[in-house]
Amino acid sequence: MYEHDVLIIGGGLAGLRAAVEVTRAGVDVAVISKVHPVRSHSNAAQGGINAPLTDRGDDWESHAYDTIKGSDFLADQNAVEIMSSEAGEAVLELERMGVIFSRGEDGKLGTRAFGGQKIARTVFVGAITGSAMLHVLFEQSLKLGLNVYEEWFVTKLIIEDDVCRGVVAIDIKTGEMHTIKAKAVIMAAGGAGRVFEPSTNALICTGDGLSLAYQAGVPLMDMEMIQYHPTTLARTGILMSEAARGEGAYLLNADGERFMEKTAPDYMELASRDVVSRAEQTEIDEGRGIDGNVLLDLRHLGREYIEAKLGYLQEVSVEFLGIDMAEQPVPVQPGMHYIMGGIKTDVDGATAMPGLYAAGECANVSVHGANRLGANSLLDTIIFGRRSATHAIEYIKGIGSHSKDESVLASEKARLQGLLDRPKGERVATIRDDMARGMTKGIGVFRDQASMEGALENLKNVKSRLGGFSIENKGKVFNTDLMFGLELEFMVDCAEAVVAGALTRKESRGAHFRTDMTERDDENWLKHTLMYKDDEAENGVRVETSDVKITQWEPVKRVY
Amino acid sequence: MPDTIKVKLKIKRFDPAEAGGKTWWQEYEVDVHPDSTVLDSLIEVREQEDGTLAMRCACRASICGSCGMKVNGGAKLVCKTRVIDVAPNGEQLIIEPMGNQHVVKDLVVSLDAFFAQINRVEPFLQPSFVPEAEYTATNDSMENLLTSMNCIMCGICVSDCTVLEVDSNFIGPAALAKAWRFTEDPRDSKRDERLKALNDEDGGIWDCTRCMKCVDVCPKGVAPMDRIMELREAAIEAGNTNTHGYHHTESFYKSVKKNGRLDETRLAIDSAGMFNIPRMLDLVPIGLAAMRKGKLPPLMPHKAEDHKKVRELYERVEGESK
Numbered sequence: 001m002y003e004h005d006v007l008i009i010g011g012g013l014a015g016l017r018a019a020v021e022v023t024r025a026g027v028d029v030a031v032i033s034k035v036h037p038v039r040s041h042s043n044a045a046q047g048g049i050n051a052p053l054t055d056r057g058d059d060w061e062s063h064a065y066d067t068i069k070g071s072d073f074l075a076d077q078n079a080v081e082i083m084s085s086e087a088g089e090a091v092l093e094l095e096r097m098g099v100i101f102s103r104g105e106d107g108k109l110g111t112r113a114f115g116g117q118k119i120a121r122t123v124f125v126g127a128i129t130g131s132a133m134l135h136v137l138f139e140q141s142l143k144l145g146l147n148v149y150e151e152w153f154v155t156k157l158i159i160e161d162d163v164c165r166g167v168v169a170i171d172i173k174t175g176e177m178h179t180i181k182a183k184a185v186i187m188a189a190g191g192a193g194r195v196f197e198p199s200t201n202a203l204i205c206t207g208d209g210l211s212l213a214y215q216a217g218v219p220l221m222d223m224e225m226i227q228y229h230p231t232t233l234a235r236t237g238i239l240m241s242e243a244a245r246g247e248g249a250y251l252l253n254a255d256g257e258r259f260m261e262k263t264a265p266d267y268m269e270l271a272s273r274d275v276v277s278r279a280e281q282t283e284i285d286e287g288r289g290i291d292g293n294v295l296l297d298l299r300h301l302g303r304e305y306i307e308a309k310l311g312y313l314q315e316v317s318v319e320f321l322g323i324d325m326a327e328q329p330v331p332v333q334p335g336m337h338y339i340m341g342g343i344k345t346d347v348d349g350a351t352a353m354p355g356l357y358a359a360g361e362c363a364n365v366s367v368h369g370a371n372r373l374g375a376n377s378l379l380d381t382i383i384f385g386r387r388s389a390t391h392a393i394e395y396i397k398g399i400g401s402h403s404k405d406e407s408v409l410a411s412e413k414a415r416l417q418g419l420l421d422r423p424k425g426e427r428v429a430t431i432r433d434d435m436a437r438g439m440t441k442g443i444g445v446f447r448d449q450a451s452m453e454g455a456l457e458n459l460k461n462v463k464s465r466l467g468g469f470s471i472e473n474k475g476k477v478f479n480t481d482l483m484f485g486l487e488l489e490f491m492v493d494c495a496e497a498v499v500a501g502a503l504t505r506k507e508s509r510g511a512h513f514r515t516d517m518t519e520r521d522d523e524n525w526l527k528h529t530l531m532y533k534d535d536e537a538e539n540g541v542r543v544e545t546s547d548v549k550i551t552q553w554e555p556v557k558r559v560y
Numbered sequence: 561m562p563d564t565i566k567v568k569l570k571i572k573r574f575d576p577a578e579a580g581g582k583t584w585w586q587e588y589e590v591d592v593h594p595d596s597t598v599l600d601s602l603i604e605v606r607e608q609e610d611g612t613l614a615m616r617c618a619c620r621a622s623i624c625g626s627c628g629m630k631v632n633g634g635a636k637l638v639c640k641t642r643v644i645d646v647a648p649n650g651e652q653l654i655i656e657p658m659g660n661q662h663v664v665k666d667l668v669v670s671l672d673a674f675f676a677q678i679n680r681v682e683p684f685l686q687p688s689f690v691p692e693a694e695y696t697a698t699n700d701s702m703e704n705l706l707t708s709m710n711c712i713m714c715g716i717c718v719s720d721c722t723v724l725e726v727d728s729n730f731i732g733p734a735a736l737a738k739a740w741r742f743t744e745d746p747r748d749s750k751r752d753e754r755l756k757a758l759n760d761e762d763g764g765i766w767d768c769t770r771c772m773k774c775v776d777v778c779p780k781g782v783a784p785m786d787r788i789m790e791l792r793e794a795a796i797e798a799g800n801t802n803t804h805g806y807h808h809t810e811s812f813y814k815s816v817k818k819n820g821r822l823d824e825t826r827l828a829i830d831s832a833g834m835f836n837i838p839r840m841l842d843l844v845p846i847g848l849a850a851m852r853k854g855k856l857p858p859l860m861p862h863k864a865e866d867h868k869k870v871r872e873l874y875e876r877v878e879g880e881s882k
Contacts, residue, residue, distance in 0.1 A: 041619065472611030
């Protein structure tokens with residue numbers, strides 16, 4: 001049995017940023033993660049991080065408004081104000097920790113343009129910004145001697161009298177299960193991209209954190225808001241950063257036209273992601289695509305520039321498709337990329353459950369609303385990672401002793417043994433693929449009542465098979481087979497909340513674009529959807545709504 | 561092009577649960593899309609053929625560093641290794657866990673030794689002051705560091721490092737490339753201390769044998785050996801000249817300049833240091849063994865025929881670099 005004052009689930013950017021904050025406060029903290037921290041999916045963020053720097057003529061209100069407009073007015077404006085006003089200092093602090101951000105002529109942080117914003121305010125490290133930030137935060141964690149439970153897999157939150165008191169987890173390397181008690185738990189376990197197939201997300205993005213909170217009775221908010229990134233590499237689905245377009249790349253259809261002119265004459269390729277993805281899908285659906293793709297053309301940027309600023313993109317393009325971007329356009333298509341929805345939190349990362357905080361992609365503060373701007377996800381992780389830590393430190397001052405409850409460990413051991421003891425049944429991967437393809441089909445770039453009901457029917461079928469999968473590997477050490485079974489259960493919870501949110505929202509807003517209800521309806525739907533796990537409710541989900549917080553920007557029609 | 565190709569894999573398995581650990585080879589055949597990577601094939605094995613196979617993988621896009629393993633004897637990131645490139649004619653692929661690291665199960669190795677090496681180089685920025693905003697630096701100085709920041713800590717260079725194979729105390733290519741990232745960072749204030757430590761430490765920069773293996777296998781262009789050579793130069797420039805490594809380099813330089821060829825006897829003596837009695841005594845059995853096999857270099861050096869040309873080359877290169 002282990003005990004910590006603060007336990008952080010997840011070793012990506014949000015988790016490590018929170019851990020640095022708690023350590024600095026002299027409070028006992030540990031990170032638990034199913035992968036080593038430097039393997040976390042924060043790595044995959046490429047293009048940069050938004051930083052409205054006031055000494056360079058930018059102002060945070062401008063970034064806040066771009067974010068809110070990008071969100072199609074679903075973001076809570078008080079939360080966005082906090083994120084934008086703290087952004088500059090938060091990014092400068094990362095630089096001082098050692099991130100090798102690109103510089104301008106004056107030796108200060110340089111910027112590049114990014115989608116949905118007229119001001120170039122995205123600071124970056126080539127096309128590996130997430131990786132460069134994650135590795136520097138990892139450096140800081142080594143400097144601080146951070147305690148990390150590496151390759152430990154959380155199976156359940158310990159809840160006592162509706163208060164979160166720790167977790168039960170498997171040490172993957174030994175297969176032993178343990179209780180880790182904590183006075184506060186910060187969920188920073190990342191997104192749920194694998195609920196969809198294909199997805200740009202790593203295979204580890206299985207919504208563990210979302211599901212653990214959801215099972216504990218905490219609501220998930222706006223889960224229908226799924227971001228399809230406009231540029232994922234043909235066939236492989238690998239992310240091609242928005243930085244390509246930020247640096248000036250064109251999107252072309254089969255006729256060689258820059259088709260964004262039709263839908264976003266002012267912003268062109270740098271309109272919001274939902275807008276660009278829909279424009280691409282329209283080209284493809286109307287027969288102006290090339291084998292289900294459009295083209296991302298960087299040739300006019302020149303080889304030297306491409307290799308200096310977008311080296312990783314060139315590497316991926318050459319190695320996975322054999323295409324030299326300086327010579328040939330790259331085929332790309334919209335691909336599932338990010339989930340705006342997540343565990344509902346306030347601006348301090350607090351969830352509806354005392355003792356449980358959330359930050360990063362698994363959380364929904366909400367700053368992204370119905371569509372996240374590029375380069376705002378990294379910002380979200382460091383701002384709200386730190387804020388959740390600050391608040392958790394205050395919270396634990398009022399918590400006396402650790403929980404005495406040992407029963408969850410026993411029940412979890414029994415549950416997992418039950419999975420291992422099942423007779424030979426269906427393969428986990430088969431059920432997972434059926435779920436994920438059904439989700440992409442029904443909850444895509446475009447959706448309508450029929451497609452969403454199709455996703456619901458598919459999900460019902462998937463749920464009915466959950467009792468029938470079996471775990472082939474009965475061993476203890478590094479039993480990933482067992483983990484995949486548990487992850488499937490997590491993903492199905494997330495899928496359930498996504499479908500319920502999507503069927504509830506009777507309008508089109510941001511990423512939730514219904515071809516049968518194409519208009520935004522502020523009168524009835526300037527609201528968040530809140531999904532609660534509830535066995536009594538239809539399909540196991542109770543859906544409530546809450547008002548969006550508006551501070552200074554009244555919703556207007558969104559034009560790019 | 562056919563819809564699928566057949567991939568034949570022979571995988572080295574290890575199960576620690578069996579008494580003393582059980583190692584065996586297991587063969588699989590899977591059908592995958594013709595463009596598939598080795599990782600795609602292994603996932604197919606794991607999901608459709610054998611759920612007991614343990615390996616790590618996450619991003620599938622060569623950025624997380626999880627899936628290093630040996631393919632046909634050399635370590636690779638299998639997510640960016642296409643099947644057609646390593647088995648163009650459907651040859652069987654031999655898959656093993658990475659080398660120089662403790663095997664946990666099947667293709668999973670322990671990361672402990674790798675990160676212990678990283679920890680040896682104080683892998684965090686140590687500036688001398690804190691600015692109000694950011695540190696100012698030239699863009700070139702930051703882009704220069706990209707070389708090392710591209711490192712994803714996959715462990716592939718460590719796996720195939722020929723020094724680590726015989727000397728587990730070597731800091732290793734990845735950690736030294738990480739150290740370079742700080743000695744080259746204009747914001748760091750400990751450059752001299754870092755270089756001195758890397759120079760003096762057992763297993764430091766002078767233990768690399770320049771075999772180039774890490775440069776060959778690194779999937780991210782970090783070229784750790786090049787970083788190590790730059791560290792050596794920087795360490796010498798910073799005045800660290802009292803080491804075997806420096807004496808070795810200097811003797812090499814002088815003997816080739818003088819004779820147009822390497823005086824190996826002199827090199828061994830100079831590297832050890834003439835008055836380093838214990839090290840000199842270490843050389844005696846090596847010398848005797850070499851003599852028995854007829855491999856002892858001549859005690860007095862011969863000059864190469866064209867040694868004047870070599871001298872000219874020296875002068876030209878040194879003239880250019882001035």
